[in-house]
Amino acid sequence: MYSQTMCVKLIKRWEYGYNTRCRPESRVSAASVSRVLKNDTTFSVSQKTRERILEAAGELGYNKCFEYSAIQGARGTIGVMLLYGEEEEVEDKFYQIIRVNIKMELEKNGFKVKEVFESMLDTNASKISDYQGLIFVGYSTLWYQKKVFRQAVLDSGLPVVCADFHLKDGSLTADCVINDFKQAVKKVINIFLKKGFDSIGYMGTYGLEANGKIHRDERFLYFWQIMKSLGKYDEKNIYLCPSNHTQFGYELGKEIIRKGRLPRAVFVENDTMAIGFLKALKEEKISVPGDVAIVGCNDDQVASFVTPGLSTVKSHNDLVGMMAAKTLMECLYTKREQGLKIIVPNQLILRESCPE
Structure with a gap:
C-alpha cells in the first residue's frame, strides 16, 4: 500500500x-x-x-x-519454532526477548502464534502444514538433529525466517535476522588494544555438535579470526566449557585462577557467564579492572547492577524479534522466493569492569 x-x-x-x-x-x-x-x-x-x-x-x-496491514486474506497461525529448551530462558533472557517480540509483532498484525519448544519439535512435525509461515529461534545445530521436524519443514514449502542465526542448509531457502557479532567482537578487541592490553583472552563454550561436527560460537570464530590477523592470538588465553551459564563461568574462572594464567583482559561470550567469572575473581581478591578487565556480551538486565558494573556489548534482541516477524509478513505479502539477510547493529557499553 x-x-x-x-x-x-x-x-x-x-x-x-x-x-x-x-x-x-x-x-x-x-x-x-x-x-x-x-x-x-x-x-x-x-x-x-x-x-x-x-x-x-x-x-x-x-x-x-509495503504495509503489513495490507496482507490480503485471513491471517492464520505462525509457528514459532524454539530450538532450545524452556529452561534456557530461566538462566538467560537472550532468546526470551527475541521470542516475546516476535509474538507481539505478529499478534499486533492479526496473526495467531503457536510456540513450540525443542522437546516437542518432532512430536508436532505432523502439524507443520497448519501454519502460514515459520520463524526459528535458537541453536541452528538442532535443525539438523531434529530429523523428523526438519523433513516436515522441507516438505511443507512454507516461508521460513531464522532469528539470530543464519541457516546454512542448501535444501532450504530461509531469511535470517542476525546480530552483528563480528562488529561486537571487533569493538571489544579495539577497546582492549586502545587501553594497551596486549594479552587478551576469550571465555566461552566449546560449541554445539551436529552431524559429527562441532559448530563453534560465532563470537569465538570472529575473535579467533581478528586476533590471528593482528598476530595476537594465543591458545593459552582461550577458556572454553560446555555451557555459558553463570555457574560454568564461575567454575571456569576458578580453574583459570588456580592455574595462574590470567590475561590482562577477557572477552566473555555472554553476560551470565561473565557474572560468574566476576564472582570467582572477587573471591580470590583479584581486582577488576585493576588486574584483569572484562567485557561481556548481550547487556543482560543485571549487568549494570553487579559490582563492579559489567562492561558489555548490547545486542538489540527486541529488534531482532520484531524484524523477524516483519520479514515473514513481508514474504507472505510479496510471495518472494529469494532469501535475504538482515544484520542488526549493536552498542558497546563501558562500565566499571572496563571503563573508558
Whole structure:
C-alpha cells in the first residue's frame, strides 16, 4: 500500500488537480482517497470510484510500498519454532526477548502464534502444514538433529525466517535476522588494544555438535579470526566449557585462577557467564579492572547492577524479534522466493569492569 507521507501528498494534489477537472457531483473527498489508498476494506465505495482513485495515483507518479496491514486474506497461525529448551530462558533472557517480540509483532498484525519448544519439535512435525509461515529461534545445530521436524519443514514449502542465526542448509531457502557479532567482537578487541592490553583472552563454550561436527560460537570464530590477523592470538588465553551459564563461568574462572594464567583482559561470550567469572575473581581478591578487565556480551538486565558494573556489548534482541516477524509478513505479502539477510547493529557499553 501507499506510505502515509505519499497519501498526504496525493490527497493534496488530488484536491487541487483531479477535483478541479471534474464536475462537482464527481468529486471525491480527501478522506475517501486516503481510505482507498490504505485499502480500508470497511469503507464503502463504488468499484468505479476506487479504480479512478488508483488510476489517478499512478498518473501522479506514486508507487506502492509495503504495509503489513495490507496482507490480503485471513491471517492464520505462525509457528514459532524454539530450538532450545524452556529452561534456557530461566538462566538467560537472550532468546526470551527475541521470542516475546516476535509474538507481539505478529499478534499486533492479526496473526495467531503457536510456540513450540525443542522437546516437542518432532512430536508436532505432523502439524507443520497448519501454519502460514515459520520463524526459528535458537541453536541452528538442532535443525539438523531434529530429523523428523526438519523433513516436515522441507516438505511443507512454507516461508521460513531464522532469528539470530543464519541457516546454512542448501535444501532450504530461509531469511535470517542476525546480530552483528563480528562488529561486537571487533569493538571489544579495539577497546582492549586502545587501553594497551596486549594479552587478551576469550571465555566461552566449546560449541554445539551436529552431524559429527562441532559448530563453534560465532563470537569465538570472529575473535579467533581478528586476533590471528593482528598476530595476537594465543591458545593459552582461550577458556572454553560446555555451557555459558553463570555457574560454568564461575567454575571456569576458578580453574583459570588456580592455574595462574590470567590475561590482562577477557572477552566473555555472554553476560551470565561473565557474572560468574566476576564472582570467582572477587573471591580470590583479584581486582577488576585493576588486574584483569572484562567485557561481556548481550547487556543482560543485571549487568549494570553487579559490582563492579559489567562492561558489555548490547545486542538489540527486541529488534531482532520484531524484524523477524516483519520479514515473514513481508514474504507472505510479496510471495518472494529469494532469501535475504538482515544484520542488526549493536552498542558497546563501558562500565566499571572496563571503563573508558
